[in-house]
Amino acid sequence: RKEVEQDPGPFNVPEGATVAFNCTYSNSASQSFFWYRQDCRKEPKLLMSVYSSGNEDGRFTAQLNRASQYISLLIRDSKLSDSATYLCVVFPGGSYIPTFGRGTSLIVHP
Amino acid sequence: GAVVSQHPSRVICKSGTSVKIECRSLDFQATTMFWYRQFPKQSLMLMATSNEGSKATYEQGVEKDKFLINHASLTLSTLTVTSAHPEDSSFYICSAGGYSGNTIYFGEGSWLTVV
Numbered sequence: 001r002k003e004v005e006q007d008p009g010p011f012n013v014p015e016g017a018t019v020a021f022n023c024t025y026s027n028s029a030s031q032s033f034f035w036y037r038q039d040c041r042k043e044p045k046l047l048m049s050v051y052s053s054g055n056e057d058g059r060f061t062a063q064l065n066r067a068s069q070y071i072s073l074l075i076r077d078s079k080l081s082d083s084a085t086y087l088c089v090v091f092p093g094g095s096y097i098p099t100f101g102r103g104t105s106l107i108v109h110p
Numbered sequence: 111g112a113v114v115s116q117h118p119s120r121v122i123c124k125s126g127t128s129v130k131i132e133c134r135s136l137d138f139q140a141t142t143m144f145w146y147r148q149f150p151k152q153s154l155m156l157m158a159t160s161n162e163g164s165k166a167t168y169e170q171g172v173e174k175d176k177f178l179i180n181h182a183s184l185t186l187s188t189l190t191v192t193s194a195h196p197e198d199s200s201f202y203i204c205s206a207g208g209y210s211g212n213t214i215y216f217g218e219g220s221w222l223t224v225v
Contacts (some may be wrong), residue, residue, distance in 0.1 A: 007150075034214070041214040043116075043203055044154070087153070089214065097144070097213060102153035 004090050006101035013108055017078045021104045024070040029093020033071045035062055036087040038103060046088055047073075078108045085088060086108055114138050114206050116217025123194055126217035130190045131220045134202030137186035148219075154171055160187040160204075191217045194224040197223075 006023045013019050025033075033050035048055065050062040050071045061074040071088055085103040092099055115134045123129050131145055140160045146154040159167040160177050166179035178190040191198055204217040 019208075036214075041201070041221070043219045045216070048214055049213075096142075097156065097159065100154045 003072035003092060003099045004088060004101040006086075006088055006104045008102055008104060010107050013106070014078060015078055015108055015110055017108075018074065018076045019078055020072055020074045021088075021106075022070050022072050023088030023090075023101050024068075025088075025090045025092075025099075026098075027090070027092040028030065028066075028069060030069075030090050031093060032091040033062075033064055034089040034098075035060075035071075035073050036089055036100075036109070038085045038087055040084075047086070066097055075106075078106075080108050080110065082106060084109045113215040115206065116204055116220055118220060119218055119219045121223070123222070124192055125195055125224055128190055128192045129194055130188055131202055131204075133187045133189070133206070133217050135138060135185045135206045138207070140187075141184060142203045142206070143181060143187040145179060145189050146203045146205065147185070148203060154203065155158075157189075162187075163213045190220065194222070194223045199221065199224045206217075 036044040037047045038044040042050040054063040088101040143160040161182040181187040203219040
């Protein structure tokens with residue numbers, strides 16, 4: 001089993017839709033979790049951290065489920081500009097080196 | 111503004127030549143930087159961890175003699191792809207920060223095309 005797994009998609013949704021992605025991790029001792037956004041042919045950029053209690057930033061909500069070992073990202077009222085690849089990043093327990101998922105591709109169409 | 115700057119953003123080189131990519135941390139001192147490679151529609155693959163003043167730590171399967179890493183100062187790490195071949199063509203990205211759960215800052219990335 002890979003350390004961090006994501007459904008590559010693509011998720012094809014219309015504008016205004018709500019879409020959710022999950023990311024599973026294998027190391028139960030993992031401590032820190034993030035969602036990054038990567039546009040085509042660009043570097044990844046931090047979207048949001050994922051806190052144990054869950055956190056929300058505008059249309060974006062991130063949650064952590066330690067029991068089932070996954071994090072999620074919910075995007076409400078999708079915009080065309082949300083089209084990108086969303087990478088989850090996990091710091092495995094005892095490691096200072098982050099592990100990246102392969103990313104989930106989101107396409108928002110008119 | 112950019113926190114980590116990478117240069118060049120694009121480079122085309124002939125097969126057999128060497129190419130150097132620079133990664134600079136602009137607002138902070140980075141004792142550790144990371145170098146990644148990303149092929150189209152693939153995840154970021156960690157190549158090596160660059161440590162200031164010491165040898166880099168390479169991931170399994172990455173040839174240290176082919177991908178030379180130098181981290182001579184707290185703000186600069188370089189990756190040199192030696193004797194480049196077409197299969198080395200890829201997107202190379204550096205990062206700094208991200209130590210033990212802190213925010214990771216990426217350079218803008220460098221597109222290498224070997225012809």
